[in-house]
Amino acid sequence: MERVSKASTSETIIAKNKLKANFLKKGISIALFSGLMYGFYSAFLALGMTKGVWGDWYGANTAGLSAIVITYVLGALGSAVNDTCSAVWAMGFATFKGKLGDFFRCLKTKPGLVMILAALIGGPISSTAYVVALQMAGSIVIPITALCPAIGAILGRILFKQKLNKRMMFGIAICVLSSFMIGSTSIGGSAPKGMLLGLCIAFIAALGWGFEGCVAGYGTSMIDSEIGITIRQVTSGLSNLIILVPLFGLLLGSGVKLSTDLTIQAFTSGSAMIWFALSGLCAFVSYMSWYNGNSMCGAALGMACNGTYSFWGPFCCWIILGVINGISGYALPPIAWISAVLMMFGILIIAMNPMDLFRKKDVA
Template sequence: MALNTAKNVQVMQTAQELGHAKKGLIYGVISGATWGLDGVILGMALAMAPFTGGATLSVYAGSLAGAAMHDGFAGFWLFFYNLFTGRASEYFRTLRTRPGKVVVLAALFGGPIAMSGYLLGINMAGASYALAITAMYPAVGAILAVFVLKEKIIPRVWAGIILCVGGAVVVGYVPPAGDFPDFYLGLAFSLLATLGWGMEGVLSTYGMDMADPDIAIGIREATSFFVYLIGILPIAAGVVVFWDAFKEVSVYYVAVAGALGALSYVCWYRALNMTGVGRAMALNVTYALWAVFFSWLLIPGFELTVTLVVGAVIITLGTILVTANPKELLKLRKV
């Protein structure tokens, strides 16, 4: 009798764990889809006034102003989400701790460095190309973890990294049709974003383990926004563009993109908690493919080139190899 009871308890626990993991998989898919849509909508916003301009300075200023607005809106939505869930007071408590300070440092890499490169990449190379390149960030994070966290890279991960690099070469081999005179410079900025997000991930590994993820994400976005507003936009002559954007239709696009970015981050960290790092990251990095789909769906005249699709698929497969054991991924069908 006692044995049957123990088995029943074990079956119930297993069912609960599987249900928890299924929810995590759903969150992982949503995180990838929303980030892909975020990038496409940002690309549409950057093609509108006041972010457009003929001079090179205007291009930089417009992209940086757009990045500041995106992180500002994301931080705004996250603050109200945390306020609604009764955790807004945790912001100041977390900032006084060492993990909170590490989150701030991670925000500098993920915000002003990575987000700037990301927006400049979208502006100069197009959303689909920038998103495909930045999908390599887990591979970059794995390499950086060797030096920062003293982790070892196994052959499977090396194979994934090589695939990511190969996919990036395929993506950038043929520029898209249209007016992209600084296409390759845009790819270089996208690589800068990949480096910044890779470093952010390494630093966040420490900070997020000891801080509420939703609060940490809110701090990350707020830190990025204020650094942009106070330290970067005045230097890049982007302050005027930033304030002018609130008078244009493009501000609604950026506000929606910021909400999508906030939702993507929330779902991303819930997926990490519910279904594990490997599975969650394997689903999150599919944003490169989602970006291709949403670009085709939303952008008139978007050219779906063979090199873009093939390169995005190669990068996604390579990143899955970096972040998850294929044997573990086969268990997804059983979950």
Template sequence: MTEARKKFKAIGISTGLVSGLMYGLYTTFVLIAGYYKPLAGAVGLFAAPYVTSGLNDLFAGLWLTAYNVKTGRIREIGRSISLFPGKIILIGSLVGGPIASGAYLMGLAMAGAYAIPISAMYILFGALFARIFLKQKIVPRVGIGMVICVVGAIVINWVKPEGSTNFTLGIICAFVAAIGWALEGVFAAYGSAMLDTDVVINIRQLLSGIVDLFVILPIAGGMGLLKGTLFSLPPVMWLAVAGFCAAVSYLCWYKSNSTVGCAMGMSLNITYAFWGVLFCILFLKQPVTPTIIIGSIIIILGAVLVSVDPFELLMKKEEVNNEI
């Protein structure tokens, strides 16, 4: 039983870390897509972010649908929606998709890579909501690791970049994304505990993409931009790749939340703040500043503390030495 629990925990930790890496890639590919016309230079605060968010989530949903068809789970989508946990997932999908993801991409458009680690502060709200609604306890080690991660996010955003006129508004949007994702994490942890996570995230991505493109976008006056983007090959290709990365990221995140708990799953997923900034530096020529480097290192240290007990590692090392 002890070995089975350790294996179960190891799966949750590894999937949580993979979710962070893939979300960092998703963020980078979405920003690359925004460099191409007609997304580049699009007029309006909401149009471009919601075209990008909607197409990305729709592509992610289609990737996941193909995956569930291959694995024989596709029939579970309708059954899951009819159940009470499935309805909870629908609520979480609306909060985490159109609200949080849309706000995140608006933050990226206005504040650049600096919005990435600010949105990672969702672990604080997630831990609070998990404690209130799911009665999940936070052990001191995990709590300290979470605080360290947040400190790293603050350090990264300590210095305002030059030439960013809407930087503050972008940071506010990232903050809204943090609250939305925290709520989604709680809903996902509840629903995923009783439903297949592969089916749950399929529902999430499809619903988010449909609401973004066919409910919010017409209100924002962005249907013309959507049509122009669909007929432009480069941004569509990048968004399709971004959708694949998002699909893998959410699959791993939901799996991690359901195996090691909402607080730890979120804390592992927060490493996307490091990967996102790193990839932006490598591929998008994001200026390298001391605050970005120091803050990213702090985030990694916090995530390691959340996922690994240092005393447990030391005890294992002593056992190995004794055996030798």
């Protein structure tokens, strides 16, 4: 009888470990999928900003717009249109899941307000900087924005006194080295005009997303991740559309009327909105997968898996924009590909000890 009991206990432990291992693997797969979807979001967003009225704005005649309006106001508008589409997808998903009431209730809570703050940082600031950088320098800026986990680790140490050990510092050093390798492509006569400034603006996006990650970590630990995503996307979309685009118009001397006219034209350009709807969907799925993956395999490993967008971003842009649509400027030099892969490794080291992957596999 005792032998039977021991055998039963042993089988239970094996089954539990197997279930845990499968749960971890599923979480890793979902988090990796979030990085892939972020790559498609980047590609469809860039493609949308070449279609319809956007083609006129960025075309040879520039539709009578000044260079500063084309660079910054249109960059903010592109981010606003994408985030608004993403917010619509998020609201639709919350309605489908029967969580729309929870969404409005959470807006009044402290975690909800924290998520709104995170969205204000990651939306109007980082998302707009990302779009502007993408338009100025192309997909080469994407690995630079992938510095956000490294920046988040540093800010977590400064703001919340979180542990920053030698392994994490080594990973940060790898990420910084990778960014310098990518930045080296902007030096020299063969570099496109505006690439260096685009890379600098991309770093602003990484800084904002790193800070957003620190702030949002508190909010998502206390509310449903799906509600948190909806709050994030809706706040980002509305703040971009209602606050940032008109503000840019005022600061740059083009006025609110021009910003309003550009916004109306953007949302009524059907051939472009198809791609913005797709980019918004991919952005929403990417964030949702990231949050779900984090809850299954842990925030550290989930962050590392999501950081693979430093590879998927340039790759998807190259395939969709360069190969399929024949748009020049999206082919990357070998050093950029090597740097993107190296940065993924650096992000993994920041998030966890890579040897833990093998240890967990052995336990399973």
